[in-house]
Amino acid sequence: MNIKSVYKCIATTVLLSQIMSPSILHAQEVSDKAESGVVTQPENKRTGLMGYYYNDSNFSELVMMTPEKNGELKIIKEDHGELLPEGKRNIQSIRWIGYIKPSEDGEYIFSTSSDQNIVMQIDGKTVINQSPMENKIELDKDKLYEIRLEYRQDENGKHQNLSDLKLFWSRTNSDKIVIPEENLVLPNFAPGENKTKLIPETHSFDDNSIPDTADLCLDTDDDSIPDYWETNGFTIKGNKFVEWTDDLAKKGYIKYVSNPMTAYTTGDPYTDFEKSAGQMPAAVAKEAHNPLVAAFPAVGVKMEKMIISENKDYTNAEEHAMSSNQSSGTTVGTEVHVGVSENYGITGGVSASFSHSNTTENTISKSNGNTIHLNEADAAFTNLNVRYYNSGTAPIYRVAPTTSFVLGGETIGSFTAQANQIGNDLNPGDTYPNKELHALSLNTMDQFNAQPIKMNRQQLERLRAGAPVKLETPQVAGKYAKVLSNGDISVAGDWAPKLGQIENKTADIILNTGDTVKEEKVAAREYNNPEDKTPELTLADALKLAFGAKEENGKLTFNGHNISEHSVELFYDENTKKEMKKQLEKMSNKNMYDIKLTPKMKIVIKTPTILESGTDSNIDWETTNTNQPGLDDVGYSTANIGYGILKSKLEPNTSYVLSAYFKGTKHEKEIEFGIGSGKGDYAVNQKFELSQGGNWKKVELKFTTGDDVSKFNTVRVKNDRNDETRQVYFDNIAITKLGKAEKKFDGVSEDYIKEAHTFKSVHSDKKNGTNYINSINLNVNKPIKWKYKVKMNGKEVGDLKNISEPDANGVIKINFLDLNNGSGFLSTDHIEVYAVKEGLRPVKIAENHKYNMEAILKFKNAGESGMIEPYGDIRFINNGEVFEIWKDAIENSSREYTQDQPYKKDITFRTFTPITEESNIRFIANVKEEDYLANQDDILAYGENDPKDSKGLNGNIYFTGDVADDSVNIEYKITK
Numbered sequence: 001m002n003i004k005s006v007y008k009c010i011a012t013t014v015l016l017s018q019i020m021s022p023s024i025l026h027a028q029e030v031s032d033k034a035e036s037g038v039v040t041q042p043e044n045k046r047t048g049l050m051g052y053y054y055n056d057s058n059f060s061e062l063v064m065m066t067p068e069k070n071g072e073l074k075i076i077k078e079d080h081g082e083l084l085p086e087g088k089r090n091i092q093s094i095r096w097i098g099y100i101k102p103s104e105d106g107e108y109i110f111s112t113s114s115d116q117n118i119v120m121q122i123d124g125k126t127v128i129n130q131s132p133m134e135n136k137i138e139l140d141k142d143k144l145y146e147i148r149l150e151y152r153q154d155e156n157g158k159h160q161n162l163s164d165l166k167l168f169w170s171r172t173n174s175d176k177i178v179i180p181e182e183n184l185v186l187p188n189f190a191p192g193e194n195k196t197k198l199i200p201e202t203h204s205f206d207d208n209s210i211p212d213t214a215d216l217c218l219d220t221d222d223d224s225i226p227d228y229w230e231t232n233g234f235t236i237k238g239n240k241f242v243e244w245t246d247d248l249a250k251k252g253y254i255k256y257v258s259n260p261m262t263a264y265t266t267g268d269p270y271t272d273f274e275k276s277a278g279q280m281p282a283a284v285a286k287e288a289h290n291p292l293v294a295a296f297p298a299v300g301v302k303m304e305k306m307i308i309s310e311n312k313d314y315t316n317a318e319e320h321a322m323s324s325n326q327s328s329g330t331t332v333g334t335e336v337h338v339g340v341s342e343n344y345g346i347t348g349g350v351s352a353s354f355s356h357s358n359t360t361e362n363t364i365s366k367s368n369g370n371t372i373h374l375n376e377a378d379a380a381f382t383n384l385n386v387r388y389y390n391s392g393t394a395p396i397y398r399v400a401p402t403t404s405f406v407l408g409g410e411t412i413g414s415f416t417a418q419a420n421q422i423g424n425d426l427n428p429g430d431t432y433p434n435k436e437l438h439a440l441s442l443n444t445m446d447q448f449n450a451q452p453i454k455m456n457r458q459q460l461e462r463l464r465a466g467a468p469v470k471l472e473t474p475q476v477a478g479k480y481a482k483v484l485s486n487g488d489i490s491v492a493g494d495w496a497p498k499l500g501q502i503e504n505k506t507a508d509i510i511l512n513t514g515d516t517v518k519e520e521k522v523a524a525r526e527y528n529n530p531e532d533k534t535p536e537l538t539l540a541d542a543l544k545l546a547f548g549a550k551e552e553n554g555k556l557t558f559n560g561h562n563i564s565e566h567s568v569e570l571f572y573d574e575n576t577k578k579e580m581k582k583q584l585e586k587m588s589n590k591n592m593y594d595i596k597l598t599p600k601m602k603i604v605i606k607t608p609t610i611l612e613s614g615t616d617s618n619i620d621w622e623t624t625n626t627n628q629p630g631l632d633d634v635g636y637s638t639a640n641i642g643y644g645i646l647k648s649k650l651e652p653n654t655s656y657v658l659s660a661y662f663k664g665t666k667h668e669k670e671i672e673f674g675i676g677s678g679k680g681d682y683a684v685n686q687k688f689e690l691s692q693g694g695n696w697k698k699v700e701l702k703f704t705t706g707d708d709v710s711k712f713n714t715v716r717v718k719n720d721r722n723d724e725t726r727q728v729y730f731d732n733i734a735i736t737k738l739g740k741a742e743k744k745f746d747g748v749s750e751d752y753i754k755e756a757h758t759f760k761s762v763h764s765d766k767k768n769g770t771n772y773i774n775s776i777n778l779n780v781n782k783p784i785k786w787k788y789k790v791k792m793n794g795k796e797v798g799d800l801k802n803i804s805e806p807d808a809n810g811v812i813k814i815n816f817l818d819l820n821n822g823s824g825f826l827s828t829d830h831i832e833v834y835a836v837k838e839g840l841r842p843v844k845i846a847e848n849h850k851y852n853m854e855a856i857l858k859f860k861n862a863g864e865s866g867m868i869e870p871y872g873d874i875r876f877i878n879n880g881e882v883f884e885i886w887k888d889a890i891e892n893s894s895r896e897y898t899q900d901q902p903y904k905k906d907i908t909f910r911t912f913t914p915i916t917e918e919s920n921i922r923f924i925a926n927v928k929e930e931d932y933l934a935n936q937d938d939i940l941a942y943g944e945n946d947p948k949d950s951k952g953l954n955g956n957i958y959f960t961g962d963v964a965d966d967s968v969n970i971e972y973k974i975t976k
């Protein structure tokens with residue numbers, strides 16, 4: 001027997017399942033009614049019989065597998081010339097297997113158009129044995145009966161193709177007809193689901209014997225694909241499956257291989273056979289039909305809006321529309337470490353924050369204008385409007401993600417989807433709810449709504465200040481589905497343990513082209529395990545296999561993007577770097593794309609924002625030689641300093657990696673490579689040495705732009721020698737975006753600064769009848785190394801004042817004498833004091849606000865019948881600041897007041913403590929009435945011995961004197 005043919009037979013069997021399986025149905029909505037596990041789908045008939053075509057009459061040289069829809073069992077010849085090599089096209093025997101499903105109860109007779117060449121069994125009982133059926137068989141309606149039909153050429157017809165065959169049945173008192181399509185059912189190709197083997201070791205004819213080559217059909221992992229085919233390959237055209245030959249590659253067919261030692265090469269829920277045969281939910285991505293590419297869901301949560309309120313009913317709420325960025329900028333984070341490659345070895349950057357495509361970064365794109373105000377102890381209720389998305393390759397049912405709400409690196413809360421937030425089904429590329437419906441509301445962290453999501457005031461301030469908001473999905477609860485033999489899909493099991501298996505059997509690769517972020521998990525061999533027979537794959541193989549990358553004109557492309565090794569930036573975690581380095585040390589070519597994948601590798605490939613490879617025109621070069629020998633084609637060189645002006649602007653406050661390949665000539669050189677502005681200083685600069693001759697060396701450096709991107713508009717290459725004979729060659733200059741730079745927020749906001757400072761006291765002086773303010777004292781309860789500046793009547797006075805520490809009582813002194821050439825400020829001047837901290841605008845912490853008091857004074861002395869002569873003073877005190885309302889001198893004979901007559905006084909004043917309705921104001925009246933006849937003057941108000949307090953902006957104060965009805969009455973009103 002031809003061993004290769006035997007293996008072909010087996011492989012064909014496996015592939016047949018693909019043919020027989022109905023085109024898989026799209027997963028429809030999975031509701032709670034599906035708790036039984038079976039999801040009702042629109043009818044998808046898996047009708048017909050599976051046919052196995054052999055090149056010999058002993059059913060041992062399998063060459064093709066393909067299904068037949070009904071009893072018209074035709075010998076398929078159309079593609080023999082294209083799929084089968086010469087010598088394998090003469091079909092000598094065929095086996096069809098499947099099920100009979102009667103439409104009516106009754107006794108049946110079966111026959112064919114060539115009974116003399118047929119052996120037929122129903123449920124293991126032979127009913128035709130190279131002669132017409134003699135006895136009727138009783139069958140029940142809608143019951144499945146296993147059928148095995150073997151057809152071979154007789155001795156006289158050897159070396160001739162078999163003729164088409166027809167399979168008939170007849171019921172008592174009915175005519176013989178070809179068995180209809182609806183009464184034939186394809187077998188189940190899942191491991192262990194069939195009563196008998198799909199490819200028996202023997203045939204049913206009388207000369208039956210076990211062939212000597214039976215062990216060549218070995219299927220170790222029982223996945224219906226013979227080991228030989230899994231190792232050496234097979235391919236599929238339409239519904240025809242054949243063993244792989246090199247001629248098929250020239251015709252454009254895809255070669256499939258898998259691990260013959262395990263039915264689940266990538267660890268996902270689908271066997272290698274189910275994947276290649278398409279026996280999965282139709283929503284599974286096309287690339288995951290390859291046994292080497294995992295079918296997995298990657299569920300994340302996107303935020304569309306954040307609503308913040310002081311109360312649970314969200315009235316007068318602060319709303320922020322959010323724009324989500326699904327890992328396109330945060331896949332590797334901005335904390336990466338890059339440098340200079342050694343001898344054309346490992347390139348790229350190590351990331352400490354490698355995140356998968358189920359993390360989203362959200363930024364405020366628009367707000368409604370409302371701003372809620374919180375006290376220090378308050379917390380705001382937070383409502384997140386979100387949708388789930390699936391960026392993986394497989395659908396997930398009853399999806400319930402656990403989401404962490406992270407603000408600037410601080411986790412505000414983690415919560416798992418509750419009953420009303422569980423998604424019925426989520427296909428790859430879709431969202432839940434779909435985009436035509438409103439988003440989900442996440443506002444509590446428990447199913448009883450007892451723990452609302454809250455932010456304290458500091459967190460809210462950080463959000464407003466631009467702190468990044470991330471929604472991370474550390475785990476997802478959900479189900480996967482399997483296809484049943486009747487074509488329905490069944491919710492079969494939990495994804496969680498399967499995802500763990502996938503993680504341990506695959507390498508995780510993310511390709512980010514700026515407009516597309518795609519994640520694939522590709523089978524990877526554990527080379528330290530001799531029992532691991534996973535096919536060997538390189539990174540380049542994975543890009544072609546899983547991402548569909550194409551070789552075009554010597555370049556590897558994906559969706560029109562050049563993703564060749566020299567034209568992209570690679571990022572990986574520390575463990576992946578160690579494995580890559582170990583492999584590169586043993587490799588002669590040192591190409592990163594030739595590195596073999598191993599389990600748990602994590603690799604991100606990003607295309608540059610700007611790429612200049614000698615044939616591009618994204619950079620204008622000065623003092624630089626063009627059309628020089630390049631890395632892949634033409635490049636550049638300089639003997640001194642080359643400047644490249646970027647034609648497009650970079651983004652502000654964004655992290656990038658600048659990279660290029662360099663090569664020296666005959667001499668050693670020290671080279672500088674950096675980015676800056678024009679021909680000035682270059683703060684972002686990398687120095688390195690080029691050895692004599694040698695290979696190309698990649699140099700990479702990270703930089704972050706600020707608000708002014710004009711400081712990052714020129715690339716510079718500086719040669720240490722201005723010598724035309726000592727050129728430095730460079731090529732593939734690339735600038736690759738990492739992501740928005742996180743603003744470092746230390747919790748110090750404007751409100752924080754204001755609350756850190758409170759007014760304590762003022763120091764004033766009076767010269768020549770004029771009041772001056774020399775200094776003020778402030779309490780500081782949160783000491784930071786502040787700087788202070790002062791404005792007088794709107795103009796800054798003096799330089800910034802450094803006050804590093806408050807005194808032992810937590811008090812600082814702002815001395816105006818130091819700022820104003822030894823002079824204080826007039827008490828009528830408008831004084832403003834600001835705290836200054838780098839990164840924030842100056843915050844006003846003290847100001848003498850201007851007010852007006854209208855006071856109505858009434859004096860009364862009971863012992864006087866006419867005019868009275870009061871003297872003394874009336875003043876009020878606001879938080880230690882003293883202001884005069886009225887004052888009159890003693891023994892002023894012209895001073896006379898009418899009893900109980902109101903006298904109006906208007907006072908304009910400035911105070912460092914704002915006066916409100918809640919302010920406490922102390923009034924002091926030290927008033928006597930001059931009595932020319934008595935021994936002593938009468939007391940109308942006792943001064944400091946009898947102060948009166950009043951609250952608010954207006955009031956009525958009554959002071960009493962030494963006898964009944966001696967008094968001073970003050971009615972006041974304060975306005976700003």
